[in-house]
Amino acid sequence: MSGKAQRMHINLTSPFIVKMWVIIFLVEFVKGSLLVALLPVYMEHILGLSVTVVGFSFALQYLGDNLFRSPSGWVMERIGYRWTMTGALLLILLALTLIIVAKNAALLSLACLILGIGTSPLWPCVMTGVTELAGSTQSGSSGAAMGAVEMASLAGTGIGPITVNFLMDHGGYSYRTTFFVLLACAVAVVVVALLLPKRIDPDHPAPLKVANAVDSAGSSSKKVNPLQSLKRTLTQLKTTLKVSRLLYPALFLQAFAIGLMTPVVTLFARTELHVSPNQFSLLLIAGGGITVLTLIPAGRLVDRIGTTLFLNIGFLLAAFSMTLFSMVRWLPFVFGAVALVGISYALILPAWNAFLAKQVPKGERGTVWGLFLTLQGSGMVAGPVLSGKLWDSVGHGVPFLVSAFVMLLLFGLHLLIVRRTGRKVQAL
Numbered sequence: 001m002s003g004k005a006q007r008m009h010i011n012l013t014s015p016f017i018v019k020m021w022v023i024i025f026l027v028e029f030v031k032g033s034l035l036v037a038l039l040p041v042y043m044e045h046i047l048g049l050s051v052t053v054v055g056f057s058f059a060l061q062y063l064g065d066n067l068f069r070s071p072s073g074w075v076m077e078r079i080g081y082r083w084t085m086t087g088a089l090l091l092i093l094l095a096l097t098l099i100i101v102a103k104n105a106a107l108l109s110l111a112c113l114i115l116g117i118g119t120s121p122l123w124p125c126v127m128t129g130v131t132e133l134a135g136s137t138q139s140g141s142s143g144a145a146m147g148a149v150e151m152a153s154l155a156g157t158g159i160g161p162i163t164v165n166f167l168m169d170h171g172g173y174s175y176r177t178t179f180f181v182l183l184a185c186a187v188a189v190v191v192v193a194l195l196l197p198k199r200i201d202p203d204h205p206a207p208l209k210v211a212n213a214v215d216s217a218g219s220s221s222k223k224v225n226p227l228q229s230l231k232r233t234l235t236q237l238k239t240t241l242k243v244s245r246l247l248y249p250a251l252f253l254q255a256f257a258i259g260l261m262t263p264v265v266t267l268f269a270r271t272e273l274h275v276s277p278n279q280f281s282l283l284l285i286a287g288g289g290i291t292v293l294t295l296i297p298a299g300r301l302v303d304r305i306g307t308t309l310f311l312n313i314g315f316l317l318a319a320f321s322m323t324l325f326s327m328v329r330w331l332p333f334v335f336g337a338v339a340l341v342g343i344s345y346a347l348i349l350p351a352w353n354a355f356l357a358k359q360v361p362k363g364e365r366g367t368v369w370g371l372f373l374t375l376q377g378s379g380m381v382a383g384p385v386l387s388g389k390l391w392d393s394v395g396h397g398v399p400f401l402v403s404a405f406v407m408l409l410l411f412g413l414h415l416l417i418v419r420r421t422g423r424k425v426q427a428l
Helices: 003-008 015-046 051-067 069-079 081-101 105-119 122-134 143-169 175-193 207-215 226-240 247-261 265-271 277-305 308-327 331-357 365-393 398-427
Strands: none
Touching: 015 051, 015 081, 015 105, 015 122, 015 143, 015 175, 015 265, 051 069, 051 105, 051 365, 069 081, 069 122, 069 365, 081 105, 081 122, 081 175, 122 143, 122 331, 122 365, 143 175, 143 277, 143 331, 247 365, 247 398, 265 277, 277 308, 277 331, 308 331, 308 398, 365 398
């Protein structure tokens, strides 16, 4: 089957993709509302906590998400999408409940940790599903689908804070009432998760069942326990996962650059740019809206001409625009810088995910995606911690400058990875 024929199998309106769109949007709506709009201000101004504590709490959220991504990918391979997602999303309900009743840093930090654990299976499930729908990992046909799911993610992340700011600024709602609105969204996403299929391909058995079938050649009653299955999975990964060693630090740095900005972008807009909640919402629209509108077209172009050009331009543009954002104070220039950041991420996200999809072997896709996303997510753990310390002790614009420097490092690493991979292909 040709690559073109395989690409035709990726239906962006298939039931699985649509359900995952809804789940991604609602989860990121809740998560974005909490991390971007509510918790930084709530924890600092209402509970009187320092920005360092805010960064530490955010780091716990990313830690929970990060530590459980790889295990959740492994679990998903065995029990399917529906029950993996439903069980995890119930934890989001628990986390929101704790946030509503929390009055101190310890309980809020615990809630952030549980929130991270609850969101951990989301991207391993999404990436595995998209990779399966794309067919062969070498077809290069996943760019548009990756752009589509990133669009749902960014739409939720952007619309959530905008909605919350509107409720707080115009609706006269209290923090507690706004938290309950997010709780209702979390209930809705659990309901949608129950509609997910157990597997995309019902004729394809789970890895655990495959192992049992192989063992049954000698004994029909022999079972493989989860620990034995995990050991076999790790052994298989050592032999099938052949990627450049430079990919691992690149995975970390890609998320680290974002993690540096997450806990301080709202505070920077209020303390340095002196924008109102409405103006901040317009900034989110300027950046996030451009990203969302550009993702699918960019993804389709990635499928046609490859990932290299998009990643090179995206990393350089992100470094320039974040440096500009940290320095300008005149509002029209701020909007211009934010728009450039949005364009840069529209170039990076579908190309980066499609680039990673080519590295994923057919066997144990969920586990490999979990591993990649765990390494990537570790940057989201370290980023907020360093960001809070830089904000408190060095300067308010420094986290953005460090993020820009990280993007330059990513540009260099990506060039080296592409060159080394090209040499290996020529050697073969």
